[in-house]
Amino acid sequence: MELNFKRVPEADMLERSASFYEELRKRRTVRDFSSDPVNLDIIDKCILSAGTAPNGANLQPWHFSVVTSPEIKAEIRKQAEIHEHKFYNGGAPEEWIDALKHLKTDESKPFLELAPVLIAVFQKATTLDEQGIERKCYYAKESVGLATGMLISALHQAGLATLTHTPSPMGFLNKILERPTAEKPYLLLVVGYPTDTCEVPDITKLPLEKIRSIH
Numbered sequence: 001m002e003l004n005f006k007r008v009p010e011a012d013m014l015e016r017s018a019s020f021y022e023e024l025r026k027r028r029t030v031r032d033f034s035s036d037p038v039n040l041d042i043i044d045k046c047i048l049s050a051g052t053a054p055n056g057a058n059l060q061p062w063h064f065s066v067v068t069s070p071e072i073k074a075e076i077r078k079q080a081e082i083h084e085h086k087f088y089n090g091g092a093p094e095e096w097i098d099a100l101k102h103l104k105t106d107e108s109k110p111f112l113e114l115a116p117v118l119i120a121v122f123q124k125a126t127t128l129d130e131q132g133i134e135r136k137c138y139y140a141k142e143s144v145g146l147a148t149g150m151l152i153s154a155l156h157q158a159g160l161a162t163l164t165h166t167p168s169p170m171g172f173l174n175k176i177l178e179r180p181t182a183e184k185p186y187l188l189l190v191v192g193y194p195t196d197t198c199e200v201p202d203i204t205k206l207p208l209e210k211i212r213s214i215h
């Protein structure tokens with residue numbers, strides 16, 4: 001099929017790349033969510049954006065479970081806090097706990113119940129191809145990482161805040177969300193609006209000269 005690609009004048013490209021950066025640099029991980037509901041049509045469109053990601057052999061090794069049920073969110077919080085309690089009380093190496101100190105995170109995860117939407121991202125080990133044949137997914141981890149990055153960007157640009165949450169281990173998500181064991185929980189995205197008093201850690205991003213070289 002014909003590629004749908006139109007060249008853009010260079011001045012516009014400069015402007016577009018700069019304004020995309022200006023938008024993305026406003027994204028921050030939020031840990032203080034309001035319970036205001038979110039229209040799920042917005043979430044669905046953002047998931048469709050994630051599903052456009054490049055991926056190994058186009059096997060699209062991802063599944064997104066959208067959770068709004070208060071009962072299921074409460075169960076996810078309960079299980080996550082059990083694991084986080086272990087993590088923060090001897091389960092994680094001191095070095096890891098040290099690296100987290102500046103973020104002031106702890107084992108309490110009220111946002112898992114307060115935020116209106118949770119999106120559990122799963123990574124498939126195998127999937128059915130267009131002919132219905134079961135195929136091993138190649139580069140599944142990389143592919144799901146790319147799709148998740150696009151999902152976070154789409155949610156941000158739609159006007160929503162996110163928290164990338166990785167309770168460790170995350171196997172309980174398969175049980176609660178009734179996903180097959182061949183799907184590995186990748187991460188849990190908490191989605192909604194920040195509270196009016198929400199604060200974020202005072203962190204900086206590396207400047208260009210520290211993250212790229214020219215050859």
Ligand SMILES: Cc1cc2nc3c(=O)[nH]c(=O)nc-3n(C[C@H](O)[C@H](O)[C@H](O)COP(=O)(O)O)c2cc1C
Binds near residue numbers: 029103164167187
């Ligand atoms: C794979 C991954 C796992 C993360 N897990 C957690 C988590 O479990 N809890 C949390 O509070 N933040 C978590 N974060 C968020 C990071 O702490 C955050 O992205 C980082 O501090 C940079 O801040 P920013 O997102 O506001 O730029 C995670 C981020 C990534 C990419």
